Amino acid sequence: MLSQQILNGLVSGSVYALFSLGFTLIFGVQKLLNFAHGATFMAGAFIAYYCTISGLPFLLAIGFSMLATGLIAILIDLIAFRTLRNRGNAEFPALVSSIGVDLILVSIAQQVSKTQVLNFPFGTFPIKFYDLFGLRISLLQIVILAVVAVLVAALIFYLRKTTFGRQVRAVATNERAAALLGVNAQSVYLQTFFIAGALAGLAGVLIGLLFNSIQFLMGEPYMLRAFVVVVIGGLGSVQGAIVASLLLGVTQSLAVAYLPSGLTDAIIFGLLFLVLLVRPNGLFGDINAVAGGTRQ
Amino acid sequence: MKFKTLMLSATSAAAVTLAGVAAHAEDYKVVILQSLTGGAAFIGKNVADGAVLAAEELNEKGFFGEGNQMVFSVEDDATDRTQTLSLITRLAADEDVLMVMGPTSGSVAMAGANVANEREFPVMTTTNSMEVVENGPWSFIMTQPASITMPFIADYTAETLGLERCAIIGVKDNEAYVALQRMYESLITEAGVEIVSQDGVALADSDFSALATKIATSDQDCVFIGTPAAQGANIILQLKQAGLDPSTPILGHNAFASPTFIEKGGAAVEDVYLIGAWVPGGDDDFSSAFAESFEAKMGFPADEWNAMGYSGMQVVAHAVRDAAEAGNLTRDGVRQALGEQKDIPVVVGTHTYSYDEERVPYFGMKVLQVKDGAFTVAPE
Known part of the structure; x- marks a missing residue:
């Protein structure tokens, strides 16, 4: 059972990674906690669901959902963050503002779904199971692991090896200095939000598909996990978010399997405190890991 | 001129008659306070949908007598104790409100029971927790413990x-x-x-x-x-x-x-x-009719909580009507009538709903099994 539980944990953790990457990316660049990220994740699942039942091929539904959640995230930036950011000292007001956006999106989803739990129609994705080295793994789990690995690699490449990545890191380090060097900070923010939203949307679709459940509150437990991930991984650190997500997924899986019920959250937050005691800035230390320096 | 006078007299007489009817018509104000949002929305929203349908149907068929009607509104306790306390306090201050059907469950229902008993304001919470009943004579539970x-x-x-x-x-x-x-x-x-x-x-x-x-x-x-x-x-x-x-x-x-x-x-x-308590689709005339009208209105089939809301409103309506017929249409009159309800036709359980002397509801249950994609009564 141990190896099966580790596999379960890695699959869950890989989706946490997809979710947390966008969250940590926004924090890394803007130093803002975007509480509406969970609602964006939920919106991704809802949009893909309604596209699918409307007859759109599932792959197109995923693509449309990612595009839509990317645009929703941009809208969130424009409505909830931009004005506050321009005024300076935006951290606390932006936090409240993002909670407001989250509540609005959740309320809309509740109205749209009439508070019902939705699920993708049977057969949306082939249900196939394989026995590999004594492990029971589904085709969907394999696809999820592969998709997450490819997307994470692409994101890291994008952030480290492209002009956009350099601009992101420049803005994250010092927005004013970056602007003086010709970087359009607003454009960086919009692109960052789009990427974060699209990743959250995809995570929502994958979770909805993997666990057969789409509902208006589905973002809440993932938000809680995302906080743990970004703190354990190191605030703003992409690599940290990935490692912490996988660690969290496996820890959660093993806690459910081997410890008395109800201790899972205590173990997860215990792990959080332990990491903070040993490495106060998280596993990947630097307070501004996306930028590679401290924001000024 | 004579014709004009005649018309005026006829019109005046009609107006007096109508005014007389209006003067005797009663509005029975009940508030459906359920968790429409928050963690218990999966229960509260469904209960509210069932209760609203019941109230609409009862008014439509003249259950409360000619000209009388239940005036109801739906409020959201948001699965939140503070909001519940605030709402029940406000509703208790409105003398026209006879009782509240709600709040929904858990600590929210308990908080509602506390303030209801303090204010001597009848509430029928959705929960099955006996603590709500034990909290005082003004707080009832709708579901069986x-x-x-x-x-x-x-x-x-x-x-x-x-x-x-x-x-x-x-x-x-x-x-x-x-x-x-x-x-x-x-x-x-x-x-x-x-x-x-x-x-x-x-x-x-x-x-x-x-x-x-x-x-x-x-x-x-x-x-x-x-x-x-x-x-x-x-x-x-x-x-x-x-x-x-x-x-x-x-x-x-x-x-x-x-x-x-x-x-x-x-x-x-x-x-x-x-x-x-609910056999989807119904298992007698009343419950089958409910299943049909609910699906026609909402666009999806009724579930257990919809059926509970519908049944709970039947009990509330009977209590209100009994209090009115006894000439005691006060909050205390409704409270007493509610606790005395026996064998009220409902769409759940064994199709009758009663409170015992301890104000514990009983309407029975069935053991079911899923067979061929449908609920059937399980073999004994």
Whole structure:
């Protein structure tokens, strides 16, 4: 059972990674906690669901959902963050503002779904199971692991090896200095939000598909996990978010399997405190890991 | 001129007659206060939808007598104690409001009961918690306490099916579900069934992969799942996908008695045992008519909570009408009438609803089984 539980944990953790990457990316660049990220994740699942039942091929539904959640995230930036950011000292007001956006999106989803739990129609994705080295793994789990690995690699490449990545890191380090060097900070923010939203949307679709459940509150437990991930991984650190997500997924899986019920959250937050005691800035230390320096 | 005078007189007479009718017409103001948002919305929203349909139908068929009607509004307790306290305090201050149908469940219902008893304002909470009843004479519960419902499925587990080792999966963040699970555990333990594992999930959880693997690789001859219908169906799907022996009986409580359970679970929930106050689609004329009108109005089939809301409103309406007919249309009159309701026709259980001397509701239960994608009465 141990190896099966580790596999379960890695699959869950890989989706946490997809979710947390966008969250940590926004924090890394803007130093803002975007509480509406969970609602964006939920919106991704809802949009893909309604596209699918409307007859759109599932792959197109995923693509449309990612595009839509990317645009929703941009809208969130424009409505909830931009004005506050321009005024300076935006951290606390932006936090409240993002909670407001989250509540609005959740309320809309509740109205749209009439508070019902939705699920993708049977057969949306082939249900196939394989026995590999004594492990029971589904085709969907394999696809999820592969998709997450490819997307994470692409994101890291994008952030480290492209002009956009350099601009992101420049803005994250010092927005004013970056602007003086010709970087359009607003454009960086919009692109960052789009990427974060699209990743959250995809995570929502994958979770909805993997666990057969789409509902208006589905973002809440993932938000809680995302906080743990970004703190354990190191605030703003992409690599940290990935490692912490996988660690969290496996820890959660093993806690459910081997410890008395109800201790899972205590173990997860215990792990959080332990990491903070040993490495106060998280596993990947630097307070501004996306930028590679401290924001000024 | 003579014709004009005649017309005026006729018009005046008609106006006087109409005014007379209007003067005698009564509006009975009741507020449906349920969790339309927040964690208990899965219960409260459904109860409210059922209750609204019942109130509309009762008004339409003139249940309260000619010209009289129930004036109702729907409010949201938001699964939040502070909002509930604030709303009930405000409603209690409005002398026209006779009673509240709600709040929904858990600590919210308890908070509502506290303020209702302080303000001498009748509330019929959706919860099945006896603490609400014990809180004072103004607070009622709409659903049967676990001590009434759970023996049906516990006896079926231990005696009818003769099972010996059960794994239990419950909800950890809703008091009503926890109470049902505890009662089941206690009853089957007394009957000699061993509980091999107990696990709790949160209402918003959907990832049960670790739990499913744990149970699928454990040694038990039954699995009891005490969660809402959609979540239960999802857990069963994941249990089957994790390789649970298909012959292992799976049991649940009345929350599974919802079309959602079969719709979400598909073939995976075939053969599952449950108790139900509501047989989806109805099992007599009244309940079948409700199922039909609910689906026509809402666009989806009624579930257990919709049926409970519909039934609860029947009881409220009878209490209000009884108080009015007794010439005691006050909050105290409605409270007394509510506690005295006996054999009110409802769409749940054995189709009649009664409060006993301790204000404990009884309307019965059935053990059901999913067969060929439908709920059927389980074999004895």
